[in-house]
Amino acid sequence: xxxxxxxxxxxxVDQEVAKLLERTERDVARTVNRALGVPESMPETPAFDAxxxxxxxxELLTAHRIHGATxxxxxxxxxxxxxxxxxxxxxxxxxxTDSVFQIGSVxxxxxxxxxxxxAEAGKLDLDAPVVDVLPEFAVADAEASRSITPRQxxxxxxxxxxxxxxxxxxxxxxxxxxxxxxxxxxxxxxxxATVSYSSTAYNVLGRIVEVVTGGTWDAALKELLTGxxxxxxxxxLPEEVLRFRAAMGHMADPGEEPVPTPLWNMLPxxxxxxxxxxxxxxxxxxxxxxxxxxxxxxDGTRVLxxxxxxxMLNREVEMPDQWFLGAHWGLGWGLFEWDGVRGFxxxxxxxxxxxxxxxxxxxxxxxxxxxxxxxxxxxxxEALCRELSAEFAGVTMxxxxxxxxxxxxxxGEFVGRYKREGFLxxxxxxxxxxxxxxxxxxxxxxxxxxxxxxxLTAVSHTPAKTVFAGRRNEKDAWIxxxxxxxxxxxxxxxxxxxxxxxxx
Numbered sequence: 001x002x003x004x005x006x007x008x009x010x011x012x013v014d015q016e017v018a019k020l021l022e023r024t025e026r027d028v029a030r031t032v033n034r035a036l037g038v039p040e041s042m043p044e045t046p047a048f049d050a051x052x053x054x055x056x057x058x059e060l061l062t063a064h065r066i067h068g069a070t071x072x073x074x075x076x077x078x079x080x081x082x083x084x085x086x087x088x089x090x091x092x093x094x095x096x097t098d099s100v101f102q103i104g105s106v107x108x109x110x111x112x113x114x115x116x117x118x119a120e121a122g123k124l125d126l127d128a129p130v131v132d133v134l135p136e137f138a139v140a141d142a143e144a145s146r147s148i149t150p151r152q153x154x155x156x157x158x159x160x161x162x163x164x165x166x167x168x169x170x171x172x173x174x175x176x177x178x179x180x181x182x183x184x185x186x187x188x189x190x191x192x193a194t195v196s197y198s199s200t201a202y203n204v205l206g207r208i209v210e211v212v213t214g215g216t217w218d219a220a221l222k223e224l225l226t227g228x229x230x231x232x233x234x235x236x237l238p239e240e241v242l243r244f245r246a247a248m249g250h251m252a253d254p255g256e257e258p259v260p261t262p263l264w265n266m267l268p269x270x271x272x273x274x275x276x277x278x279x280x281x282x283x284x285x286x287x288x289x290x291x292x293x294x295x296x297x298x299d300g301t302r303v304l305x306x307x308x309x310x311x312m313l314n315r316e317v318e319m320p321d322q323w324f325l326g327a328h329w330g331l332g333w334g335l336f337e338w339d340g341v342r343g344f345x346x347x348x349x350x351x352x353x354x355x356x357x358x359x360x361x362x363x364x365x366x367x368x369x370x371x372x373x374x375x376x377x378x379x380x381x382e383a384l385c386r387e388l389s390a391e392f393a394g395v396t397m398x399x400x401x402x403x404x405x406x407x408x409x410x411x412g413e414f415v416g417r418y419k420r421e422g423f424l425x426x427x428x429x430x431x432x433x434x435x436x437x438x439x440x441x442x443x444x445x446x447x448x449x450x451x452x453x454x455x456l457t458a459v460s461h462t463p464a465k466t467v468f469a470g471r472r473n474e475k476d477a478w479i480x481x482x483x484x485x486x487x488x489x490x491x492x493x494x495x496x497x498x499x500x501x502x503x504x
Contacts, residue, residue: 104350221277249264313330345357367384437456455470
């Protein structure tokens with residue numbers, strides 16, 4: 001065979017291999033899309049009217065006293081970006097679409113993706129005890145320490161108290177030291193017994209990522225996700241954020257003028273896996289698009305195996321509270337269904353910044369809103385997400401509020417004290433016969449904030465659970481408060497996606 005013929009044959013082989021790989025990628029994408037109920041071709045969506053949605057974003061921020069926000073919408077195969085307001089009320093610097101916000105607990109979706117990806121690669125077993133891969137892991141309950149699995153950490157059924165914060169410094173060993181300090185953290189409930197949102201669990205997952213990859217969680221995030229996806233405006237460390245226009249957090253109750261937080265970031269580096277990512281709204285939308293597109297980047301590069309996407313969007317457990325973050329939980333995402341259309345999402349909250357993500361793979365739609373604080377940010381997101389979902393996905397985002405006529409419920413059985421580590425909820429009965437919920441710090445957090453009081457209105461009652469709607473005043477959004485019992489008969493209240501046992 002001549003040299004020219006050899007090169008020609010080689011080119012043909014390379015071309016055929018490339019075609020085969022392309023067909024394989026498409027076949028895998030179709031397989032996962034079929035599993036998620038995504039049609040072979042997306043229906044046509046209306047054009048995105050940037051001027052109209054800009055005006056709506058501006059209007060909502062002004063009405064609800066939110067200083068600044070960025071909005072990213074995936075629709076029609078494109079990501080559309082809008083920005084409004086100012087980054088910091090004391091500097092007046094304008095928000096732009098490339099401004100970076102703290103995304104808080106939306107970070108959990110990134111940590112979950114890394115863990116499930118490593119498990120799919122055979123580097124850990126989601127259903128084996130955590131101690132198999134992380135021998136130093138332990139909490140206050142010795143039996144739970146031996147039995148808790150990564151899957152339970154991912155779907156929030158581990159029972160580990162969720163709000164353990166420990167500033168272990170800026171060093172690369174911060175998560176290792178965090179795990180050492182968590183040995184005295186208690187349980188909200190027996191592992192596997194119910195869903196109770198746990199940020200602590202996600203730091204354990206972050207440390208698992210470090211042990212398996214041999215580097216830091218921050219480095220793994222770049223290597224496994226942000227690098228392959230080209231997310232150039234997603235980062236974890238302050239010195240990285242300083243390269244960009246960064247939002248300053250603001251605090252206020254609904255209807256009040258937000259004031260800047262005393263520090264730009266009040267979370268330690270050890271909070272990274274559960275809440276330490278900063279990003280633009282568009283970068284968050286690009287990450288969400290990875291799940292909409294079955295694990296493929298826009299250029300066709302496979303970033304996540306189809307099996308990882310399917311596993312993360314599979315309904316793992318049913319939520320006692322069906323409204324706050326979704327009716328079910330998967331491996332990292334809250335899962336919802338609107339008008340028969342399945343979706344996923346997450347909220348994020350740091351000191352003075354709030355982030356929101358909702359996506360519907362079947363419709364090729366995702367909505368991301370990042371804000372720099374203000375107590376009415378949830379109302380801004382609810383309005384935008386409802387309107388955008390109706391226009392681009394053709395679905396109605398459900399609301400949550402009590403019925404016009406309150407449900408008759410015998411409230412005496414709910415009265416009492418419900419306690420978990422650091423927090424006490426007291427359910428009392430007002431003279432009118434209605435229930436009130438008083439939320440305050442306990443143990444080491446006693447006296448760290450003024451008690452908060454919600455008035456409760458009954459929404460529904462079944463033998464399995466009783467649902468109330470609570471709010472502090474008429475400016476507040478309604479929040480679900482769910483009373484229920486575990487299989488062993490112990491009484492619980494589910495509030496703010498966390499389970500708290502009745503103490504007395």
